Every structure is written in structure tokens, then in C-alpha cells.
Amino acid sequence: MAELAGRIRSSDPDAYADAYNQLKGPLIRYIQRFISDTSASYDVLQDVFLKLWEQRSSMRDDTNLKALLYTMARNRSLNVIRKESRQADIDTDVLFELTHSDDSIDANLEHKVLREHVTEWLGKLPPRRAEAFMLSRFHDLKYSEVASIMKLSERTVQTHVLHALRDLRAKLSAFRQEQ
Known part of the structure; x- marks a missing residue:
């Protein structure tokens, strides 16, 4: 580049x-x-x-x-x-690219429901935390690049991403226990 x-x-x-x-x-x-x-x-x-x-x-x-x-x-x-x-x-199609054409109907429905929940959960995160997470995880940017884009320190970006992961894991765990 x-x-x-x-x-x-x-x-x-x-x-x-x-x-x-x-x-x-x-x-x-x-x-x-x-x-x-x-x-x-x-x-x-x-x-x-x-x-x-x-x-x-x-x-x-x-x-x-x-x-x-x-x-x-x-x-x-x-x-x-x-x-x-x-x-x-939030563009849900970017969150999960489901390319398994031979998945069962139940699996596709489960992926769709999970994708909707993840989208909802991301929308409830603080905006800067969600943005740092999406740039890092969905756009494969390095922390230094995310920091430059968001005008934050790398450490702050890392903290945002780690907190977002923690929050999403907790939501996913609770969601799976309900199933």
C-alpha cells in the first residue's frame, strides 16, 4: 500500500x-x-x-x-x-457471509436469527466501541489503523475491542442458554 x-x-x-x-x-x-x-x-x-x-x-x-x-x-x-x-x-450482510449453500433450512434459519441478534447487540454497544470492533474485526484493520481513523490511541482502540468482545460473548452465552 x-x-x-x-x-x-x-x-x-x-x-x-x-x-x-x-x-x-x-x-x-x-x-x-x-x-x-x-x-x-x-x-x-x-x-x-x-x-x-x-x-x-x-x-x-x-x-x-x-x-x-x-x-x-x-x-x-x-x-x-x-x-x-x-x-x-447496521449492514447485517457484512456481519456474517453465509456461503454454505448446502446447509439445512434449520441451520440457515438459526444463522439468520443469530445474525439478527448480533446486529441488535452491536447496535446497543456504545457507538465508539461498536465502530472500533467493526473496523478491527469486520474490516481486518490493525489497531494502529483503527486508531488513526477514529483519532484515538491504539490502547483505547484495543480496550474498545476487548470490551465489545466481552459484551458480545456474554450476550451470546445468555442467548445459547435460552435455546
Whole structure:
């Protein structure tokens, strides 16, 4: 990624296209955590990459491109939310990618119910804790990248993720005992 950032800084359109192709999927899923409207999410994604290109000459040599794009996506998404004064829905399809086509109907139903509960539980976590957890676990970002995106220390991010895991495990344990 560092090499890609340097090439973008040098106005290489192929590097820009490579960055877009590599990160558009994870970024759009991240944006959709804030903005449930698909069209608006893609508008934010477009704005982020346009801003990246427009500001490419001001990028430093040590720029973490992934963290920069996630930060830009987060900030732009929050601006859209503020402007529209509405809350984002959690995209449950990202939480669990169920690819077992030969699962029984009961297993699929059980996965669906569990996915709905996890979505509900994530929605009840404090917002910063939920965001740190989702960035770390569902977007495979390092604590340092999450810290950069959220403007927190790595230790705070780690604490948020650990508390989220503790909370979700407790909810899951209680849920399984009820079954």
C-alpha cells in the first residue's frame, strides 16, 4: 500500500485505479455502516476518491493509504449523517457471509436469527466501541489503523475491542442458554 500511495502522489492514474479496485469493496461496506442508502453510500465513496486525487500532491511519503481513505470515508459519512439528521442501519450482510449453500433450512434459519441478534447487540454497544470492533474485526484493520481513523490511541482502540468482545460473548452465552 505504501508504494501505491507514492505512485498516487506522483499522479499515476494506474495507481489510483489500483487503489480504487482494491479498496472500494471494504470502503463501501464501511460507509454503509453509517449510511444505509446505497446510492448515497456510493456518492460518499466517489467523493472520497475524488478528494484523494485532488489532494494527492499534499500526501506525505509515509502516508498510510488505507487509514487515510477510511478516515476520509468516516468523516464524509458523518457529514452526510449530520446533514440529513438520521441514523445509519447496521449492514447485517457484512456481519456474517453465509456461503454454505448446502446447509439445512434449520441451520440457515438459526444463522439468520443469530445474525439478527448480533446486529441488535452491536447496535446497543456504545457507538465508539461498536465502530472500533467493526473496523478491527469486520474490516481486518490493525489497531494502529483503527486508531488513526477514529483519532484515538491504539490502547483505547484495543480496550474498545476487548470490551465489545466481552459484551458480545456474554450476550451470546445468555442467548445459547435460552435455546
